[in-house]
Amino acid sequence: MIRLNDLKISYRIGSRVIDAVDGVSLTIPEGCIVGIAGESGSGKSTLMKAIYGDIQAPMYISRGSIDYGFKGSDGKPVTTANIRDEWFKTISYVPQSSMNSLNPVIRIGKQFTDFPGTDRDKKRVLERATAFLGKLGLPAEVMTSYPHQLSGGMRQRVMIGLATFFQPGLIIADEPTTALDVVVQKEILMLLMELQEEMNNTILVVSHDMGVHYQVTHKMLIMYAGKVVEYGDTESVFADPQHAYTKMLIDSLPTIGDDSMRGVMASAAGAGGDRAFGVGTGLVEVKPNHFVSLANETAGVPA
Amino acid sequence: MGVLRYVAKRLGLYLAVLFIGLTITFMLPRLMPTNPVDGYIGQLQSRANGTLTSEAIAEMRTNLEQLYGLNGDIFTQYVGYLKRVVLQFDFGPSFTYYPQPVSAMILNALPWTLGLLLTATFIAWVLGNMVGLVAGYFHKKRAASVLEFLGILLYPIPYYILAVTVLLLLAYIFPIFPLSPTFPVGQMTPEKIGMIFYNSLLPGITLVLAGFGWNILSMKALAVATTEEPYVTYARLKGASNWTRMTRYVFRNALLPQVTALALSLGMVFNGALLTEMIFSYPGIGLIMRTAATGGDYNVLYGAITLSIIAVATAGLVIDLIYPLLDPRIRHK
Structure with missing residues (x-):
């Protein structure tokens, strides 16, 4: 269980301070996949960085805190201060750009052993990693291959293998399927779901793709302008979106056969590209497990 | 297998570059309007205050051309040059420190x-x-x-x-x-x-x-x-x-x-x-x-x-x- 207490994260650039995440309070239960959606600049990546514990200048936590509610590999409770020691032990990360997140001049096997999370016996790690990658549908030769010899899907499997190999309690996946074609994307997502069911850990998935969220996640977190505007069980959020911004995100999903938007989009964008949505402070539980930030009814009105 | 082919290809390219380089080195000075043998004989003649006879000059010219591989047409010279340079690493004697070989x-x-x-x-x-x-x-x-x-x-x-x-x-x-x-x-x-x-x-x-x-x-x-x-x-x-x-x-x-x-x-x-x-x-x-x-x-x-x-x-x-x-x-x- 991860609890965010009135979390505010800012960037200090020169003498200016920009609040990228502004007062987020919520609880992420254990053993579920949480999808995080929102437009670029809404603060999703900053929030993920903060939860992962990658807080370095110019970014800092200006208010609030994160309670991790789980113990590290040394038995001590994990906090923002010591979470770096838990990287790729009890918390791991799947990066956005799987295509170039592997060192091009080093074999895959070596990239399984070159960080402190692995134990000293490199040979044992390699054997276990080979077996583990086998379970993810990768042949043993992958371990002795260089990244450029693998396809995009295989590389993303390797990334997921790296992130799950240590059975972490929390995985943060930052747009894990953005660079992949839809067929491979589906395979990767199914793999992620299978692994989650098996290990029963918590996965936070950032994605722009509402379809991905609908298929994969148990809970949805919608961010807008540094705030959480809606948070709830995925089914509930998709069936009955409360906030105008959530509605717009869900409506933006194209449906095959629906051509009502043809020719409309361009003019609509030309007329009112600069939308603004009202965001209130704090979340209100409108249904069981479904929270929304009640706007001061300026929703949908252009700024 | 692939390694051998790679090495062979590189070696071939290397030899080709050397060949072209040697050819250009051979050709360039020969495109100049001056003739080194004439220049050399001119120098000697002026040092000897013009006392050299034309027979002596003609004999010296043959000897020099022989020595420096300048006799025959340009193709014969070229073949001779490649033969000497590639097979014997021989550039003839130095002019200044004659007869020390270059x-x-x-x-x-x-x-x-x-x-x-x-x-x-x-x-x-x-x-x-x-x-x-x-x-x-x-x-x-x-x-x-x-x-x-x-x-x-x-x-x-x-x-x-x-x-x-x-x-x-x-x-x-x-x-x-x-x-x-x-x-x-x-x-x-x-x-x-x-x-x-x-x-x-x-x-x-x-x-x-x-x-x-x-x-x-x-x-x-x-x-x-x-x-x-x-x-x-x-x-x-x-x-x-x-x-x-x-x-x-x-x-x-x-x-x-x-x-x-x-x-x-x-x-x-x-x-x-x-x-x-x-x-x-x-x-x-x-x-x-x-x-x-x-x-x-x-x-x-x-x-x-x-x-x-x-x-x-x-x-x-x-x-x-x-x-x-x-x-x-x-x-x-």
Whole structure:
């Protein structure tokens, strides 16, 4: 269980301070996949960085805190201060750009052993990693291959293998399927779901793709302008979106056969590209497990 | 299998480059309106105050043409030239130091030049890359910019100014090193080798300083760019240590273009040899080339130019053969 207490994260650039995440309070239960959606600049990546514990200048936590509610590999409770020691032990990360997140001049096997999370016996790690990658549908030769010899899907499997190999309690996946074609994307997502069911850990998935969220996640977190505007069980959020911004995100999903938007989009964008949505402070539980930030009814009105 | 074909292909290319280079060296002087034999005879005639008879001149012309391979039509000359150069490494006798063969002069001077310049270039490369790597990897830390400053300071100084300054400083003001070095010849004994080493230190230092700055700046720029690569960020988020990231991630990837630069600068040592050897009166190829250029000693120049062509082409071959070992993406092509 991860609890965010009135979390505010800012960037200090020169003498200016920009609040990228502004007062987020919520609880992420254990053993579920949480999808995080929102437009670029809404603060999703900053929030993920903060939860992962990658807080370095110019970014800092200006208010609030994160309670991790789980113990590290040394038995001590994990906090923002010591979470770096838990990287790729009890918390791991799947990066956005799987295509170039592997060192091009080093074999895959070596990239399984070159960080402190692995134990000293490199040979044992390699054997276990080979077996583990086998379970993810990768042949043993992958371990002795260089990244450029693998396809995009295989590389993303390797990334997921790296992130799950240590059975972490929390995985943060930052747009894990953005660079992949839809067929491979589906395979990767199914793999992620299978692994989650098996290990029963918590996965936070950032994605722009509402379809991905609908298929994969148990809970949805919608961010807008540094705030959480809606948070709830995925089914509930998709069936009955409360906030105008959530509605717009869900409506933006194209449906095959629906051509009502043809020719409309361009003019609509030309007329009112600069939308603004009202965001209130704090979340209100409108249904069981479904929270929304009640706007001061300026929703949908252009700024 | 693939390796053999790769090597064979590179070797073929190497031989082709050598062939073209030798051909151009042969052709270029022959396109000039002057004839070296005429020039030479003219010199002799003027020294003899025009007392040479036309029979003597004609005889001398035949002898000279025979000696320098200038008889027959251009094709016969070309075949003869290739035969002599490729099979016997024979460039004929020197004009200035007649009858000493050019190949012997060059072979005597070669170990001096290679010993000094290859070592200095290599040391400058290793040191420069190490400093540049640290400066680039920690480019956000203020202390690292001191290292970069070293590069910025050294790089723009022209070599002759640097060399003369170092000479003044370390041989004249603080006489640590000899002002006019002596290099013993003949049979080598431990004392002689020590003396050569001591006398070579000063030119060596100037060469290292001169090459150092460029290597720092180049490696620093490469390392800064590489630290921004997603795989380095990912390695950081994996919890890999600074050392692992700097050596295995940033260095291994930033090294690739630097290897090319090293090989090319090793091929170009003869250019550097000229100034160094003039300033420090160091008995290498550079000094021979200078004497040959001022004395119009065509054969020696031929020999030196041919040697440069071989050096640069060989350096290129070495890069081609080493590169796949460093970059798996080329190895598996």
